[in-house]
Amino acid sequence: MDLTKLSALEIATAIKAGETTSQAVTRALLERIEDREPDVDAWEYLDPDAAISAAKKLDYNPSDGLIHGVPVGVKDIIDTKGIPTTHGSPIHKENRPCVDAPCVSLVRGAGGLIMGKTVTSEFAAQRPGKTKNPHNPAHSPAGSSSGSAAAVTDYMVPVAFGTQTGGSIVRPGAFCGCIGYKPTYGDYNPLGVHDNTRSVDTLGMMSRTMADQALMRAVLTHMPYRAIQTADITKLRIGVCRTPNWELADQATQEFLLQAAGDLEAKGASIADFDLPDGFHEAIEGFDAVSGYEISRTLAYEWFNFPDLLSDNMRTNRIPNGLKVSPSEYQAGLATLGAYRRRFAASLEGWDVLITPSAPAEAPADLTTIGEPPFNRIWTGLYGPAINLPLYTGPNGLPIGLQVVGHMGQDDRFLDASDAIYKALS
Structure with missing residues (x-):
């Protein structure tokens, strides 16, 4: 063993x-x-x-x-x-x-x-x-x-x-x-x-x-252990969510998402396109205002006492630009995110989960970057569960994942559905 x-x-x-x-x-x-x-x-x-x-x-x-x-x-x-x-x-x-x-x-x-x-x-x-x-x-x-x-x-x-x-x-x-x-x-x-x-x-x-x-x-x-109860794939209604950032995904990532949709439909799942509510770009702007405001104040001790030990990006970009975000802009960002969260929850009614890219492409050959979040920030801001399923291999021999997104506060149901998708596509 x-x-x-x-x-x-x-x-x-x-x-x-x-x-x-x-x-x-x-x-x-x-x-x-x-x-x-x-x-x-x-x-x-x-x-x-x-x-x-x-x-x-x-x-x-x-x-x-x-x-x-x-x-x-x-x-x-x-x-x-x-x-x-x-x-x-x-x-x-x-x-x-x-x-x-x-x-x-x-x-x-x-x-x-x-x-x-x-x-x-x-x-x-x-x-x-x-x-x-x-x-x-x-x-x-x-x-x-x-x-x-x-x-x-x-x-x-x-x-x-x-x-x-x-x-x-x-x-x-x-x-x-x-x-x-x-x-x-x-x-x-x-x-x-x-x-x-x-x-x-x-x-x-x-x-x-x-x-x-x-x-x-x-x-x-700290709750009693509940093993995953794999959902019946034929009873799942799954939305294919390209998001407004679809053009940022490379060809392989786009093809794998559409392949996943086709394969799940062949397994008996109900598959259809899902469009996010209007206001996506405003929600991202709100997210950025909230993030800039909060991280810049969070790192006040480091900023004032050890600026030379911060990275160049943190010292010259992230913190000073975040400090320019006013309390009113911050509160407006929170309100925008909250309103979009409610609209999204309403639009998700009748769907079990969504599938969407986990990242724009395979891991880049660049150790100076952590990658970009065009297919992630919105889901974090919407508060619901999200999971990467490692299902595919890209043209460079590196993993490409499928992201599943679910209803806020329904994580047991979400994990059951995600497990069904993982097993159906593995």
């Missing part, structure tokens, strides 16, 4: 059955990391001795926790007690929080093992971290949850936290080739996660299986 290939659910089940131990799994993953980390650079902080020691304690103290003994990666903008949390910036290289973020506490409380901290872009914004695409190290892994997506894809850890403001869960999932799930806004408690844009920031999870998303959802909502 190759322990590195097991899902979180499989690891937890095997440990409970006495078929393996947390120590054995952790050692296997550490060996994988030692072998692959020079090429992938997924980890910002990793202490192998501490991880093995934690695994020993878990083995000696069995529990009924849902993920007892399962290693979990934590994005490096999430507070971890006594473990460096740098937010992807040299300004905070000595930062060791005195308490865990609630999401980390929930993982530990369910028996999970904190494997280490995965690389993030600077303050979960545009400057990339050191991570490379696990399929080709010359290509971008996207961001900002680059380390988490790469580590999960490359079998270094079964699951890892991501966060999304623009597209920082879905797009890294698409570029690296793993499942990236952004739940309904607020479902996973964001306290202890460094703000980018608090009004839309969403905590989520990277995995290789849909089952692990349901498992980790139970852990992070």
